[in-house]
Amino acid sequence: MRIALFGYGKMGKMIASLALKRNHTIVAKIDADDTEIDFSTIDVAIDFSQPSAAFNNIKRCLENHTPIISGTTGWLDHYEDAVILCNENNGAFIYASNFSLGVNLFFELNDYLAKMMANLRDYHVSLEEIHHTQKLDAPSGTAITLAESIIKNTSYKSWELDATKEHVLPIKAIREATVPGTHSVTYESHVDSIEIKHTAHNREGFALGALTAAEWIVGKHGVFSMKDVLHID
Numbered sequence: 001m002r003i004a005l006f007g008y009g010k011m012g013k014m015i016a017s018l019a020l021k022r023n024h025t026i027v028a029k030i031d032a033d034d035t036e037i038d039f040s041t042i043d044v045a046i047d048f049s050q051p052s053a054a055f056n057n058i059k060r061c062l063e064n065h066t067p068i069i070s071g072t073t074g075w076l077d078h079y080e081d082a083v084i085l086c087n088e089n090n091g092a093f094i095y096a097s098n099f100s101l102g103v104n105l106f107f108e109l110n111d112y113l114a115k116m117m118a119n120l121r122d123y124h125v126s127l128e129e130i131h132h133t134q135k136l137d138a139p140s141g142t143a144i145t146l147a148e149s150i151i152k153n154t155s156y157k158s159w160e161l162d163a164t165k166e167h168v169l170p171i172k173a174i175r176e177a178t179v180p181g182t183h184s185v186t187y188e189s190h191v192d193s194i195e196i197k198h199t200a201h202n203r204e205g206f207a208l209g210a211l212t213a214a215e216w217i218v219g220k221h222g223v224f225s226m227k228d229v230l231h232i233d
Helices: 009-023 053-063 076-088 101-117 143-153 205-218 227-232
Strands: 002-005 025-030 044-047 068-070 092-095 124-130 159-162 168-176 182-188 193-199 222-226
Touching: 002 009, 009 025, 009 205, 025 076, 044 053, 044 205, 053 068, 053 076, 068 076, 076 092, 076 222, 092 205, 092 227, 101 143, 101 182, 101 193, 101 205, 101 227, 124 143, 143 159, 143 168, 143 182, 205 227
Parallel strands: 002 025, 002 044, 044 068, 068 092, 092 222, 124 168, 159 168
Antiparallel strands: 124 182, 182 193
């Protein structure tokens, strides 16, 4: 499989290393919006760029009929535009706030727990995420995905960083030097607490998930999610 990488930072380098071990070829490493690209040489693109560049990268790929996987967060104001572009060009596109296979199972656990807790009004929910100091957006896209699932299933109306208002789900974002990513969801009452937590030990899980999605999407058409890749109903 011939892969183009949009963004060649730590994640891009790890994806490249793992791709070579899986007998794929990296045909382009793109860090600038004005880079000339021969899309005829690319089977699939993987985007782990900057929030300001992500939508343009996705747009270029879809307009050139190149499947694209995006794990960049912080650009989702344009997500519906990407969906429209994908459908107009009969393209193939996956966005995930987190490609880790474990995190995507954690998303399902979070959704199921929120449904069970929905009518237990004595419990108050809070979210905490911890990432490395180089992460530009806060809260993380993963935390937002977790929050949106809780809001969908409970009486919470919205989320905010460090919220104290009723019916607003609080998210605490912490930045520490060497943390790949930790997310926890806590339901707390005056009698007990229930907590679920996912801790990434390194970045390799994100790279493996992105490559798994890239391998899956080649030859397909449509807007997909990691649920499709992992065959989660």
